[in-house]
Amino acid sequence: MVKLSKIICAGDYACVVGYLLSVLLVACRKQEEVPPRVAWLSPAGSSTYAYPSAIAVKAHLSDDRSIARFSLLVFHQASSYPLVSTDIPVPDATEFHLDETVIFDDLYAPSGDYTVQLRVSDGDNETIASRSIALNEAPRVLTAVLAGSSDGAAGFRIDSLQGNAFVSAYEDNWHYRMGTVNTRHQVLFIAGKDYEGVKTLRLPDFETAAQVSVPNDAGDEQFTCSAFDPVRQTALFGSLDGTVLGFNSLGQLSASYSLSNGYVAVSVATGQDRIAVLASALNQSRVELFNATTGVKLQSLLLSAAEAHYLIAHPNGQDFWVLAQDGEDAVGMRYDPVAGLVTPLPAPLVSGSTITQVAGDHEGLFIAVGDNALRRLDPLDLSTEISSPGAPSCTALSYDAVNQDLWVLTPGMLHRYDASSLTEEATFTPPAGCQSLWLVYNK
DSSP: OOOHHHHHHHHHHHHHHHHHHHHHHHHHHHHHTTTEEEEEEOOTTTTTSSSSSSEEEEEEEOSOOOOEEEEEEEEEETOOOEEEEEEOOSSSSSSSEEEEEEOOTTTTTOOOEEEEEEEEEOSSSEEEEEEEEEHHHHOOOEEEEEEEEEEESSOEEEEETTEEEEEEEEEEEEEEEEEEOOOTTEEEEEEEEETOOOOEEEEETTTEEEEEEOSSSOOOOEEEEEEEEETTTTTEETTTEEEEEEEEETTEEEEEEEEEEEEOOEEEESSSSSSEEEETTTTTTEEEEOOOOOEEEEEEEEEEEEEEEEEOOOOOSSOEEEEEEEETEEEEEEEETTTTEEEEOOOOOOTTEEEEEEEEETTTTEEEEETTTTEEOTTTTTEEEEEEOOOSSSSEEEEEEETTEEEEEETTEEEETTTTTTTEEEEEEOOTTEEEEEEEOOO
């Protein structure tokens, strides 16, 4: 009985010790629940930085036990565009002085409010501390004016405007048809004839990135129109086989949109999630709308005007303008995909003449009329803002919204106009056989 008594006492002692240990563990656990502390030193809240800049990120970090992990993030508040996302090694210490420099040299980072965020952990608890700053994005800069020329056979060249003269930049044995440029990814797409397909050239060295053959039995002139989709960064080419083909920045065939039977693309325009195609067949024109991602046709409407030539995105990002010829007059129509309607404007855009070239976007829209006139139109309603005698027989138009210049190519002459007043500023002699003009920007 004595032994039994001793055994019971020993058990009681173990219980007491266990209880005390559990109390201590709970107390320790309560201490571990204290999160790390962050004391900001830099940047100051609401600071503004212009591209390019060095942003000093300084803070004092502390924890009652030790700092286990630490990360620094800088991101655009509206779009979550990441400027910086990095884990920074820290010593196993209870205090740490952060002194980092974030280099703001991302050419594509958008302007706006950014969050500078510190995430500090002691292994059990995490503290997230943030500061808000503003960044002004890198300005868009015109870096090259390129002219594409063809001798009509298997000879194609690209010249670059250097000062007041064009200098040869690239030559190829290529049956050139048309081209478009992707300045964000610095690539130029050129479409050929005779089943050559589309070649993608890297800028500024014109190295071949890809060449995709697009076989077709329709004849030499495989491609009918071109456009660039800035939302999906895709080059679009209308084809005689009744499709519109999309090429990504690597030069790969990435999308295809099939038109109604017998129709061929005349002009292409893009919206946020839509591709609109102006197509023609015999004496009929229609506008067809596609889901840009899936390629599914969403709508097809027959137009009242048989000769429709240009399709332009409306500034509202949803509607499109159709420019057409109705007898002797150039007319405009508004295509509303939501309502499924194409509504003619009450009066002709130009009476007794034709529109030969179109350039611009939601910031400015320009047309070449007949043989010797230029007009600036309001993109919201197509009303004429200003008119100029212009240059004769315009073969290409390019609008430089950054510098507010309009580049006008005519036989044997390249003109640069002030886009606001349509007054001529300078002239240049283009290469022989010049038929295309591309404006290249830094981004």
